[in-house]
Amino acid sequence: MTKRLSDLFNRPFANDSVIAGVTADSRKVTAGWLFAALPGTKVDGRDFAEGAVAKGAAAILAPEGGLEGLGVPVVRSEDARRAYALASAAFWGKQPAMCVAVTGTNGKTSVAGFCRQIFAQLGHKAASMGTLGVVVSEAGQPDQQLTPPGLTTPDAGDVAEMIARLADMGVTHLALEASSHGVDQRRVDGVKLKAAAFTNFTQDHLDYHGSMEAYRAAKLRLFDTLTPAGATAVLNADSEAFPTFASTAVTSGQSVFSVGEDGQGLRLISRTPTPAGQDLVVEAQGRTYDIRLPLAGAFQASNVLVAAGLCVAAGEDVGKVLKALENLEGAAGRLQRVGRGPHGGEAYVDYAHTPDGLQTVLEALRPHTRGKLIAVFGAGGDRDRGKRPLMGAIGAKLADIAIVTDDNPRSEDPASIRAAILEAAPGAREIGDRRAAIRAAVDLLAEGDVLVVAGKGHEQGQIVAGVVHPFDDVAETLAALEGVDA
Ligand SMILES: CC(=O)N[C@H]1[C@@H](OP(=O)(O)OP(=O)(O)OC[C@H]2O[C@@H](n3ccc(=O)[nH]c3=O)[C@H](O)[C@@H]2O)O[C@H](CO)[C@@H](O)[C@@H]1O[C@H](C)C(=O)N[C@@H](C)C(=O)N[C@H](CCC(=O)O)C(=O)O
Ligand SMILES: Nc1ncnc2c1ncn2[C@@H]1O[C@H](COP(=O)(O)OP(=O)(O)OP(=O)(O)O)[C@@H](O)[C@H]1O
Ligand SMILES: N[C@H](CCC[C@H](N)C(=O)O)C(=O)O
Ligand SMILES: [Mg+2]
Numbered sequence: 329m330t331k332r333l334s335d336l337f338n339r340p341f342a343n344d345s346v347i348a349g350v351t352a353d354s355r356k357v358t359a360g361w362l363f364a365a366l367p368g369t370k371v372d373g374r375d376f377a378e379g380a381v382a383k384g385a386a387a388i389l390a391p392e393g394g395l396e397g398l399g400v401p402v403v404r405s406e407d408a409r410r411a412y413a414l415a416s417a418a419f420w421g422k423q424p425a426m427c428v429a430v431t432g433t434n435g436k437t438s439v440a441g442f443c444r445q446i447f448a449q450l451g452h453k454a455a456s457m458g459t460l461g462v463v464v465s466e467a468g469q470p471d472q473q474l475t476p477p478g479l480t481t482p483d484a485g486d487v488a489e490m491i492a493r494l495a496d497m498g499v500t501h502l503a504l505e506a507s508s509h510g511v512d513q514r515r516v517d518g519v520k521l522k523a524a525a526f527t528n529f530t531q532d533h534l535d536y537h538g539s540m541e542a543y544r545a546a547k548l549r550l551f552d553t554l555t556p557a558g559a560t561a562v563l564n565a566d567s568e569a570f571p572t573f574a575s576t577a578v579t580s581g582q583s584v585f586s587v588g589e590d591g592q593g594l595r596l597i598s599r600t601p602t603p604a605g606q607d608l609v610v611e612a613q614g615r616t617y618d619i620r621l622p623l624a625g626a627f628q629a630s631n632v633l634v635a636a637g638l639c640v641a642a643g644e645d646v647g648k649v650l651k652a653l654e655n656l657e658g659a660a661g662r663l664q665r666v667g668r669g670p671h672g673g674e675a676y677v678d679y680a681h682t683p684d685g686l687q688t689v690l691e692a693l694r695p696h697t698r699g700k701l702i703a704v705f706g707a708g709g710d711r712d713r714g715k716r717p718l719m720g721a722i723g724a725k726l727a728d729i730a731i732v733t734d735d736n737p738r739s740e741d742p743a744s745i746r747a748a749i750l751e752a753a754p755g756a757r758e759i760g761d762r763r764a765a766i767r768a769a770v771d772l773l774a775e776g777d778v779l780v781v782a783g784k785g786h787e788q789g790q791i792v793a794g795v796v797h798p799f800d801d802v803a804e805t806l807a808a809l810e811g812v813d814a
Contacts, residue, residue: 359384417518432527458505481510557581661785672775679785706735
């Protein structure tokens, strides 16, 4: 269907051009497109407006001020990023009928993937969108990976295009990850959410947000602005930030469905580790359910309850949802068991890249360790520097052997990132080369020991000085266990 400027902005225009596409990237503009000229963190998109018009842009969307005499309509907005998201959604039109979102410092990818799997088991064509890309699931069909891993929350135009494509494919249920960057930059403002969830709030991304308050405000925006009144807010009641999120949700007119040990909607009564994962006893709507969860770790129990809460909020039967938990698969690279060492012991790969993530995964593995717990980890370059000593201290305290290595130094000097970690990690070893660090850890692995290679999970590259070198923790760990070249 032909879209005009008036359809995109819901108001009349004297020069109501037909719009052929919408983008915030001038490099994508062709004849008839709307170009959103947005000031960014590195450059100012307004500097590309003239070039976009030269390439045939039919209209420009921009913040107030500047950009006179371009010869095409300039649509002004006080919140141009939001206007871009809403215009993109209006341009693409369709969305799956049931869109739900999850935010939180850790656990978003896991929760989004669990929701997709539960919805699919209950007979819906379902998708997840996030760090692992876009995946579609349908009962009896192999999963479809539509896009590769990229941003956790893609650009607003890409989100709108992708969810329209999903709706066209017959996807009715979508769970998407709302990262704090994504919410702050209005990347999901165009999505009509029926429910939203919160996992937890701990330190990360202070390089971008500047303070914990600003970081929290970005996450709260999912509830105070993006989730409509009358919708359900599914909140992890065991998080210290629960009261803040609950009061924001209530003030915004949402009904709170709390989950966890302190939860009212889904209350975790007990959790018993088993060789295959853990047995959960959960109370819901006055009944008690026994669940054999095929995933280990208290944090996974927490994540599955958040996912189950979202599915219940989406209208699914609570008994069927809880039954579906028995067939869940963990997200790739999240507490993923890789194999046994040549002299015994077990090796895992995990995506812990925050202080709380590292603490959580080490605490999850401790009960499975009869000998030594060995951790290989680093911290990302061009990311929150405050995380480094915190992760060092946690690694040194909670692992028996901590090996500090590189994890995407990006534009920074790898040795100084390691030094910042090691400063707070007495007794930790330093092996910069990640392959050598994994090999050294595997050499130490004996019967009863557990090794976790943390920080990169599913990632396929090591970013050094802006260059991505192929690197896969799972493949590297497996090769080290088998004593072969990766
Ligand atoms: C810091 C940050 O979040 N940057 C994101 C942001 O870029 P920006 O708007 O600041 O970009 P900019 O380079 O200053 O450019 C400004 C504008 O000029 C435009 N431009 C630029 C050049 C040109 O030739 N023509 C042109 O039109 C750009 O398209 C942009 O609209 O908006 C872009 C489009 O949505 C994102 O791709 C970009 O993500 C960068 C690549 C990134 O690395 N982001 C990471 C930190 C991120 O977003 N991570 C989160 C959190 C993950 C987690 O939960 O841990 C995520 O959701 O993945
Ligand atoms: N509920 C949780 N509480 C604390 N730590 C968790 C929790 N869930 C996952 N983690 C840790 O965080 C890591 C990342 O998990 P996951 O990918 O699900 O989170 P995410 O929020 O999507 O991360 P990202 O911000 O990179 O998108 C896991 O490998 C694990 O170490
Ligand atoms: N979404 C997170 C992923 C971090 C993964 C870790 N391997 C790193 O590079 O720090 C970020 O961009 O901060
Ligand atoms: Mg994620």
